[in-house]
Amino acid sequence: MGNLAVLALRTVLVIGLLGTAFVQVVMVPLLAIDLSDVDDPALDDLGLPWQAIAFLVIVVLGIITVQVTMVCVWRLLTMVRRGTVFSDGAFRYVDIVIGSIACASLLTFALGTVLAPGDAAAPGTVLMIGGVGVLVAGMAILVYVLRSLLAQAVARDAEATQLQAELDEVI
Numbered sequence: 001m002g003n004l005a006v007l008a009l010r011t012v013l014v015i016g017l018l019g020t021a022f023v024q025v026v027m028v029p030l031l032a033i034d035l036s037d038v039d040d041p042a043l044d045d046l047g048l049p050w051q052a053i054a055f056l057v058i059v060v061l062g063i064i065t066v067q068v069t070m071v072c073v074w075r076l077l078t079m080v081r082r083g084t085v086f087s088d089g090a091f092r093y094v095d096i097v098i099g100s101i102a103c104a105s106l107l108t109f110a111l112g113t114v115l116a117p118g119d120a121a122a123p124g125t126v127l128m129i130g131g132v133g134v135l136v137a138g139m140a141i142l143v144y145v146l147r148s149l150l151a152q153a154v155a156r157d158a159e160a161t162q163l164q165a166e167l168d169e170v171i
Contacts, residue, residue, distance in 0.1 A: 006077055013070045013077075020063045020070075028063075032056055054114040058107050065104040072097045086150070086157045094147045101140035108133035 035052040072093040079085040079093075112129035115121035121129075 003081075006081055009077060010074065013074050016070050017067060020067050024060060024063055028056060028060060031059070051114055051118070051120055055111070058111050058114065062104060062107045065100045065107065068100045069097050072100070086154050088154065090150060090154075091147070094143065094150060098140055098143050098147065101136060101143060105133050105136040105140060108136055 032052075035049075035056070075093050076085060076090060079087070079090055084090075108129060112126045112133065115129065116123075116126045
């Protein structure tokens with residue numbers, strides 16, 4: 001991978017991390033204020049309906065899954081730059097990415113479940129959210145498949161290193 005590609009991806013990751021931090025710090029509290037203005041007889045002690053609280057929790061947790069994924073991709077990019085990505089250390093970050101995407105999928109299904117009762121969202125919207133949850137789960141499976149390709153590449157790299165050492169002994 002070229003230096004320009006690594007720099008471009010790191011730039012995107014920095015912008016993404018700053019953007020998600022802004023959403024967590026500024027936008028989520030503003031959204032909570034907007035949701036507290038809704039007249040609903042089912043308000044709890046915080047002044048928010050349970051659906052609004054669940055929605056806000058899902059949004060914050062969803063943002064955290066994106067941030068965790070971006071940090072792991074950053075670490076993998078560092079390994080690419082150093083030439084150590086084909087090592088056992090890369091699996092830790094790839095496994096975290098898979099888990100983070102799987103959590104994002106579960107959070108998407110949870111969002112659909114929260115919005116399903118009552119008039120919070122139209123049935124078609126809940127169905128679309130479920131479809132997005134399936135697509136996100138598919139992304140987790142795709143990264144899992146890519147992980148198995150990484151495992152094959154690591155095995156081939158170790159085999160090549162061993163064969164080179166044997167060849168060096170013969171020569």
